Amino acid sequence: MDRHLSLSPRAQRLREAGYKLTSARLTVLHVIETSGGHVTSSEVLERVTALDDSIGRASVFRALDLFTRLSILRPTYIGTSATPTYVLMPDGHHHHMICISCNRVIEFEDCELDELAAELETRLKVHITGHLLEFYGLCDDCYNQPRPSKL
């Protein structure tokens, strides 16, 4: 890898944590960063292969795992339970609302959890580095739609 030109902040974080900046990892990172915040593992696999088919399946999964451990990503379930959707955790956190009918994901920024986080750190004696907040319900369209099936 010699494209030292445009090291994204996340790539730098990788290096600082002592991991090698390999082609596989950088490609996975690139795919994730250009995926609007949500990608399933299969989508990542597909897009990585499309970009460079010499990158193996296993390395993609290994990268996803690594990024999860580094709190760069977080897997979550949207819709089917077969494949996780990975969401980017820009500053260690992510927040969205999932429509349980059409599976649309609506992101939002604000959450006032710093205080709660601080309180939990003392109360539970833990060291918090990030969080994910998900709301579930119906989006406006689905709410107004005559329900096709019971739910």
Added chain:
Amino acid sequence: MDRHLSLSPRAQRLREAGYKLTSARLTVLHVIETSGGHVTSSEVLERVTALDDSIGRASVFRALDLFTRLSILRPTYIGTSATPTYVLMPDGHHHHMICISCNRVIEFEDCELDELAAELETRLKVHITGHLLEFYGLCDDCYNQPRPSKL
């Protein structure tokens, strides 16, 4: 099914939603309710089979899906990415802290998200029925442990 004796509130909810109270569903429900709030799909499968090996795999997965759609459960990732862990959503919500080193899960009750939920309902024009809040970080033990590997 004729054990109308002890219909758990969740079983009643099932019936009210128009679903049949079948042996498969009630068994899965029972397993979940006696699993301390966290079970992987494989654990559910295993325990259901142990209780009644005439219940098929497929029905277990179908039940897990149904309960998820009804916001009785919510799949999440803890540790490995291969199998989801299902958490019970007692009143439509659940909160916990996951240690990213030892995967211990520490639950906590309070969260002040009602206000935020209400605000989002008007701002995003959605109808919220539940939420999941997860914090990530290190538990005290892991924090004090000499780190075995870089993280």
Added chain:
DNA sequence: TTAGATGCAAATAGTTTGCATTTGT
């Protein structure tokens, strides 16, 4: 009675492994 659920077993899909080889640093 009958739509809704089921169990089965086979098909899919998704993920992980061991190991020889390659590659960042």
Added chain:
DNA sequence: ACAAATGCAAACTATTTGCATCTAA
């Protein structure tokens, strides 16, 4: 130079499917 990471392909695990049969309401 050399530990770390990779690609491969096979093994493994998890989930879904189609359909004939069964069952709760």
